[in-house]
Amino acid sequence: MEGKCKALFLDLDGTLLNDQKEITPGNRTAIEKALAAGHRVVITTGRPLVSAIEQARRLGLTAPGCYLIAFNGGILYDMGAQKVLFKETVPLDLVRPIFAEAERRGLHIQTYDEERVLVEPRCDSENVRRYCSIILMEYAVIPSVDALTREPAKMLVIDFEHKEPLIAFRDWVLEHYGERLDSFFSCEQYLEIIPRGLSKGSALLQLAQRLGIPRENTVAAGDAANDLSMLRAAGVGVAMCNGTDEAKAAADVVTTRDNNHDGIAEVIEKYLFDLCEMC
Template identity: 30%
Template structure:
């Protein structure tokens, strides 16, 4: 059945189609892999609350990596590890968003907040990730350069028009590695699939790193291979080819 014991799946643009649904083909392959003792986990930029309906839909009780690795769950109901962004850094990121007049959002332990959140007091929350969105590429690049100069954060994206900031050293790869340590699996036994910059670290570190057909060019460049798109049941194709065959 092959050497791969675990598959780490990005959600948006990978497991989910453009309608934000899990296709019947992908569902069937995931259930078959699980029944044969393979481990299927989500590794997503989403928070746990946002990911959970899909986890339940698939009937998974396996670990999961959320918020780009800032939280790792041993199971859907048990937190294994959480890494916070210092409040001072969150204040600086927020000020940068205000200065550049762009949309921002941030994941806290309590939930997601954004530019329209009323009565938000940054100091009252524990923060996991901060993000920016703008269609102005020059503005996005200026923000990236400023944050990069601090040397304290991982800078990725989940779409060409956004930026996502996590604590330095916290990535989907670090999250999957934590899961592997927990399960006694090596990264060489992992398949990782994704489409965006926040997937690059885990795709690079996995035994088999796969870029989606709809992935950003940089993801395709570093991946071991490129598969079909998220509307063509890529997850099912990869599972059947590399885990069940």
């Protein structure tokens, strides 16, 4: 099977998971079939590593051949070997002014250590509690980001009610720090801030190279703005039919079934095994 078409990169929310944040039986069976055939399955998410690992365990994706891309490309992780393959972080000299500007605008902003979400006292609110309940993580209140001694993987700005303040903040980040940072939406409520040059797409290419898998033998599925680079980088980029117009425009193909109706099973059958027959 070495050299065959076997690298499947899957977004979680809105793609592999249904609207109840669960994997459908059809999707689970298809993934088990892919792994049994010797293919690689890679969860690609903006979630922190701890949350991504917990989700992979709940999905049963812990065997050799299972990998994670967390923090929108900031970390590559081998589930079978339980080790980090690659990590890139945000310099502390960038974290502090970003937090200061978010505070000036009254925006909720958070960052991360290895195991927790980190917020300053003013952001110890329903926003962080709601977020942590979704991604299955704990949070800690720190006196100030000035107390950080380790560079974080990313920052996240949240507004569950209004997107306009997030758009304005994104534009400010890119105007002032665009040479070193990237900023984009992973969903309507979450504004991501990560090191420039990182993305799900760059992580896809890096992991495929590490695994000795040609780009043309990779398949990626996603539904949202932070999936665009991955959809464009893969040999076959598949947008979910429930995805954004932007995702559909970036993809090579669009599923006929959505995330609630075994859409990933469709991807595996049509674009993983069919491609393998042509290898």
